[in-house]
Amino acid sequence: MFSTGSSANQTQDLSIDGAGYYWYYNGNLTNQKPGTGGGGGGNSEGETSYPDLPTYEAQDWRDFPFWNEYPSSYWTTINKYNGNRKDFRNESIYFTITTRFYDGDPSNNVHCWDGNNPDSDKAWRGDFKGLIQKMDYIKALGFTAIWITPIVRNASGYDYHGYHALNFRMVDERYLSEDVSFQTVINEAHARDMKIILDVVFNHTGNFGEEYLFPMFTKQGTDYGNFSSLVKLPGAPLPANYDSLNHGQQYDARIAAMKNTRNDGSDPNYIYHHYGHFSWESFGEQVAQIAGDCVDLNTENPVVAEYLVKAYGEFIRMGVDAFRIDTLKHISRLTMNNYFFPALYEFARRCGNDHFHMFGEVCARVRGVWNHNIPALSAPFYTWKENKEYPWGDTITNLNSIELAYNDNSSVSNERTSQNAKLNGIAYHTPNYSQSSRVGVIDFPMHWNFQYARDAFNVAVSNDHFYNDATYNVMYVDSHDYAPDCIERMRYVEGTDAWAENMSLMWTFRGIPCLYYGSEIEFQKGKLIDQGPNILLSESGRAYYGDHIEGSVNVSEFGKYSNATGALASTLNKPLVRHLMKLNQIRLAIPALSMGQYTTQGVNGNMAFIRRYTVGGTDSLALVTISGGATFSGIPNGTYVDVVTGQRVNVTGGSLNVSLSGKGNLRVFVLENSSTGTLGKIGETTTYLK
Incomplete structure (x- = not known):
């Protein structure tokens, strides 16, 4: 900041005397740039003095050195998806924790050292081989994309989920089989016209460092369920008596090294953020440690950022289709x-994958769209580019700038809006993406309201203008972390009818539908989703699913199958599963439902809306009503076909009255025209869609 010498236009907190340049950092004001000899001073969150840093600066992603390190022959995709679904909004997503899905290779099963699970249900149980073996099951459900939890090498006492990285450039050995690698997973998915979404973590590592960025430990041997498999590396910044300490003391020593709390130069390159105390709904959320096994990386350090882009770029090069951040x-x-955003998209472009996509988790456990009225911690915020420039280059400058940016976005009244998701009357319009970050988000406001579909619908319709384009929002009811508000710690318990209604909304409304594994049969309903090692995995919302999908199936198309056997056959016949199959078939066939804008104007109904997509030679218009009738006014005349039942109606007066009853039931009347061809009923009649 610059002072003119007058405090008249300054806030009380920033009042200063004397003209000149000043730095405001971590609650302190100084006329000396942090890190240039005087440190940053203390701060309320326990910051230590800054160590001397390398001179490495990157004004933006273009300055990363690695762009010039690889020959032109490197820039290719090993197995690129070559199917017809280029727009990511055409996908429907099945989300699974790989280790809890299906066990294709019992020889790689292993315990976590902090777990108390029986030998019959080791935490590391499912694997890549099992995932491949059950891809046909997922395709039989009608899903086109599979989101899997992180695959990089992990280290913690309970790391079966993959979020505690030790090495970002290695696939964890516990997923692998002699004949199956991660490349095999990608190859097999693409062979089925399916896509792979990889869960990636930039924010943190586990608490054992990172083998390249912050080398403290590596793995040795094959008994990864034993703490002794972690071997301390020579030169690790740990006390001489580390090996004689108990586990709690060892943890404290590792954290002290990573955060440099001893102020002994243990993290001279500032690989980690050195903030001490985490607090919710504050700037500390972006620079402090969120959990004991999640130590906050200094993502503002160009060295860290470049390394992560290079590491995850390798998975793009292998053929991964999307990242969930x-x-x-x-x-x-x-x-x-x-x-990160532009660098990873550029990596994909150079590899020839112009349709690579990213969406992120902006977890805000509130029913409104703004997280405690803090834009910088809310989902819509991340769908936008910056609206002003900040100094950027070296670590200290970047850290100063992110705090300024956080403070600059402290009022929702200053946030931008967009009509990219909304129709202009009844007409589709070309979206304006000039201010888009090009990254979608998980729709946490809908998620938190999905106890009842109507509440989720209302929060979206009222607030979609705050997203750059809400048609890219990923929608789910529950996940490996939370269910909706009121039942947030348990897998969804509102019943089969409520599930059917939620699904009918997700598969026809704007956005990309996503289902957490097992929800198709209400698996583990009412169980606590996650209590770490305090409960058995079999009693949690992360239980092993394989027993329900033993058997085989032949799949001809998405949502169409034959010759199912065993428990898998029984699962595929359950009411919600049949509901899902039909919904997936309908959504895949009607462009308006996947890529269309929407409106509720001219619509009189409980959960009803119009969607339309008009691009090139396609004009797809759909009238949708859920769990009750609706009247649609001001619509084009013509023949409308309900693709749920096959009913045909000729509209001559610009209005259509639709009768409907039954929770979860649905009508989708599509305007028949030259681009749609002759329309009819899609899928079989089901318990809910009839």
Whole structure:
């Protein structure tokens, strides 16, 4: 900041005397740039003095050295998806924790050392081989994309989920079989016209460092369920008596080294953020440690950012189709827009994958769209580019800038809006993406309201203008972390009818539908989703699913199958499963439902809306009503076909009255025209869709 010498236009907190340049950092004001000899001073969150840093600067992602390190022959995709679904909004997503889905290779099963699970249900149980063996089951459900939890090498006492990285450039050995690698997973998915979405973590590592960025430990041997498999590396910044300490003391020593709390130069390159105390709904969310096994990386350090882009770029090169970004809220949008978002999209472009996509987790456990009225910690915020420039280059400058950016976005009244998701009357219009970050988000406001579909619908319709384009929002009811508000710690318990209604909304409304594994049969309903090692995995919302999908199936198309056997056959016949199959078939066939804008104007109904997509030679218009009748006015005349039942109606007066009863039931009247061809009923009649 610059002072004119007058405090008249300054806030009380920033009142200063004397003309000149000043730095406001971590609650302190100084006329000396932090890190240039005087440190940053103390701060309320326990910051230590800054160590001397390398001179490595990157004004933005283009300055990363690695762009010039690889020969032109490197820039290719090993197995690129070559199907017809280029727009990511055409996908429907099945989300699974790989280790809890299906066990294709019992020889790689292993316990976590902090777990108390029986030998018959080791935490590391499912694997890549099992995932491949059950891809046909997922395709039989009608899903086109599979989101899997992180696959990089992990280290913690309970790391079966993959979120505690030790090495971002290695696939964890516990997923692998002699004949199956991660490349095999991608190859097999693409062979089925399916896509792979990889969960990625930029925000943190586990608490054992990172083998390249912050080398303290590596793995040795094959008994990864034993703490002794972790071997301390020579030169690790740990006390001489580390090996004689108990486990709690050892943990404290590792954290002290990573955060440099001893102020002994243990993290001279500032690989980790050194903030001590985490607090919710504050700037600390983006620079402090969120959990004991999640130590906050200094993503503002160009060295860290470049390394992560290179590491995850390798998975793009292998052919991964999309990234789901974990804990996105805990990294400044400014950092993501300056480094990660554009760099990863450029990596994909150079590899020939112009349709690579990313969406992120901006976890806000509130029913409104704004997280405690803090834009910088809310889902819509991350769908936008920056609206002003900030100094950017070296670590200290970047850290200063992200705090300024956070403070600059303290009022929702200043946030931008967009009509990209909304129809202009009844007409589709070309979206304006000039201010888009190009990254979608998980729709946490809908998620938190999905106890009842109507509440989720209302929060979206009222607030979609705050997203750059809400048609890219990923929608789910529950996940590996939370269910909706009121039942947030348990897998969804509102019943089969409520599930059917939620699904009918997700599969026809704007956005991309996503289902957490097992929800198709209400698996583990009412169980606590996650209590770490305090409960058995079999009693949690992360239980092993394989027993329900033993058997085989032949799949001809998405949502169409034959010759199912065993428990898998029984699962495929359950009411919600049949409901899902039909919904997936309908959504895949009607462009308006996947890529269309929407409106509720001229619509009189409980959960009813119009969607339309008009691009090139396609004009797809759908009238949708859920769980009750509706009247649609001001619509084009013509023949409308309900693709749920096959009913045909000729509209001559610009209005259509639709009768409907039954919770979860649905009508989708599509305007028949030259681009649609002759329309009819899609899928079989089901318990709910009839």
